[in-house]
Amino acid sequence: MSEAFPRHVLCVLGSGLALSEMERIASGFGGFVLDREYSEAEPDPRMPEAFEASMAAASFDESDWAAVESHDTVGYLLSMPMMRELAFDTSRRLLAVTAALLRSGATAVKNESSGITHGRDRWLALADRAADAKDEDLADALASAWVKRPIYDGQVLYSCGMHLLGAPEVEIEVGPEPPTKDELPELVEHLDTLAIYLLTDPRAAEIEDGAGFRMTEDAPRWLLRTGPCDRYDEDDLFFNPYGYVRLTRSE
Incomplete structure (x- = not known):
């Protein structure tokens, strides 16, 4: 880290x-x-x-x-x-x-x-x-107040600002096509659910790459992928030293 x-x-x-x-x-x-x-x-x-x-x-x-x-x-x-x-x-x-x-x-x-x-x-x-x-x-x-989202890079929707709350950024994999207006609200809801989990649940400190994650007990299963912040240099105000946690679809 x-x-x-x-x-x-x-x-x-x-x-x-x-x-x-x-x-x-x-x-x-x-x-x-x-x-x-x-x-x-x-x-x-x-x-x-x-x-x-x-x-x-x-x-x-x-x-x-x-x-x-x-x-x-x-x-x-x-x-x-x-x-x-x-x-x-x-x-x-x-x-x-x-x-x-x-x-x-x-x-x-x-x-x-x-x-x-x-x-x-x-x-x-x-x-x-x-x-x-x-x-x-x-x-x-x-x-x-402090977290900007969603930002789209061609593959994922992601946040910027979770580092100001002591947590990794949140991301969700959406593929090469931008999400439609109809799809976007649900994807942002997923980002927000993951963000609150990272900020409030003690188990979030022990996330392992590839772990499963559900929004609710009966919701579809996602996989959590973790990684370092490689979007920004360390001296950039946007840099997140805690990396990111990304939601990817479970096959």
């Missing part, structure tokens, strides 16, 4: 929100700092394109797009590099930071470490869910 430690890099846009205020709000949650080298008290014309590439269409409305267009400040908040056992709690606290920033003048937020964003209402709803959630409900809220 790689010795790389994941970290959150959160891009925060503001309008009339000083960088010092971003830093003050984040510091109140412990363990988050402002990257002074890259943060700027001026607009960045690349932001609309960057947010569009981060799945903004899934939850942005007109006001969210207007907020990105009208920003005048770009701040980058960093978590500390996260040991595996601290990733879940760090991600929970950063979701609370995100909500606090949006309620204090931030206009849009995206995560550079998984390439995902949400509209303002979606961020706040996820933070509210996570605030009082436990176990599977908390895992679902955090995965929904």
